[in-house]
Amino acid sequence: MKAIVLRRTAPIEDDPLSYEDIPVPEPKAREIFIEVSVCGVCRTELDEVEGRLQPKIPVVPGHQVVGRVAKIGQAAERFRIGERVGVAWIYSSCGECRFCRIGLENLCARFMGTGCDVDGGYAEYMVAHEDYAYKIPEVFSDAEAAPLLCAGAIGYRALKLTRIEDGDVIGLYGFGSSAHILFHVIRHLYPNSMIFVFTRRKGDAPSELARKMGADWVGETGETPPLKMNCAIDTTPTGLPVREALRNLEKGGRLVMNLIRKETPITDLDYTQHFWWEKEVKSVANITRRDVAEFLGIAARIPIKPEVVEFKLEEANKALSMLKYGKYCGSGVLRVR
Ligand SMILES: [Zn+2]
Numbered sequence: 001m002k003a004i005v006l007r008r009t010a011p012i013e014d015d016p017l018s019y020e021d022i023p024v025p026e027p028k029a030r031e032i033f034i035e036v037s038v039c040g041v042c043r044t045e046l047d048e049v050e051g052r053l054q055p056k057i058p059v060v061p062g063h064q065v066v067g068r069v070a071k072i073g074q075a076a077e078r079f080r081i082g083e084r085v086g087v088a089w090i091y092s093s094c095g096e097c098r099f100c101r102i103g104l105e106n107l108c109a110r111f112m113g114t115g116c117d118v119d120g121g122y123a124e125y126m127v128a129h130e131d132y133a134y135k136i137p138e139v140f141s142d143a144e145a146a147p148l149l150c151a152g153a154i155g156y157r158a159l160k161l162t163r164i165e166d167g168d169v170i171g172l173y174g175f176g177s178s179a180h181i182l183f184h185v186i187r188h189l190y191p192n193s194m195i196f197v198f199t200r201r202k203g204d205a206p207s208e209l210a211r212k213m214g215a216d217w218v219g220e221t222g223e224t225p226p227l228k229m230n231c232a233i234d235t236t237p238t239g240l241p242v243r244e245a246l247r248n249l250e251k252g253g254r255l256v257m258n259l260i261r262k263e264t265p266i267t268d269l270d271y272t273q274h275f276w277w278e279k280e281v282k283s284v285a286n287i288t289r290r291d292v293a294e295f296l297g298i299a300a301r302i303p304i305k306p307e308v309v310e311f312k313l314e315e316a317n318k319a320l321s322m323l324k325y326g327k328y329c330g331s332g333v334l335r336v337r
């Protein structure tokens, strides 16, 4: 089968991903075999490719997979042949440890990331355990559904962790794939909340998208918004937005950092200015099956239609490079068939 394979980590400018023919995987007892239709592109893949997050090598990346069940393992019974399913970042967890038992399977020491610890969806076919696959609601096209599986679902986990209440002011640092989906969720679940959006530069593509979508205020990271914010979500790869978000938080406010690795350090934090008045910082690590399932339900009810930019499977290097340099708006998706 055709697949995109990472054999060595390197800057994306070196085109480290290769388009190859590799063996087709076989489903084990409780696994399903998926004919991949599309796979979303995520910043985590850029971290894998460039070595900030160490994947198994070689690996087929991709953890926002939408496709159809084409074969079923001998003991699998949740899905039927032909059914449309999605696979997200959580490929498996142990199910037995203290974290798994209390619903925090995202923190499990044996957590396996799709397309990182096991082969993912930048390929014509993949296999997944039936308990870690999701039925995709009818209302979405394949390409619309893909970004919901990570950008959307992890954004939703971040939103829950902010403990936002309706009427709270929320700040979004960065307005890429995850934040622009989150925007719709906030408007739907918290209609009386104001949303402030901070981007790298005034007038850049993400800030224009935020304006078009009706953000209550749009500014540059470093600017002081008209009101203090009760909570904020940072989805940027740099250190500065952390300090800035903390500075702009209201007393008792909480900042949630939704990303795996920062490319630049978080510097110059001052206790009085950034932490005093019971301000809090929390990160988001991985995702649980419950987050994904809950979010797909909410997204279908709204319904959320992400802004999607499609690439061909063999254009994976180009898609990730464009993501790195902020050359497209919304969510990137690789079209497999
Ligand atoms: Zn992701």
Ligand SMILES: [Zn+2]
Pocket (backbone or CB within 6 Å): 093, 094, 095, 096, 097, 098, 099, 100, 105, 108, 109, 110
């Ligand atoms: Zn566990």
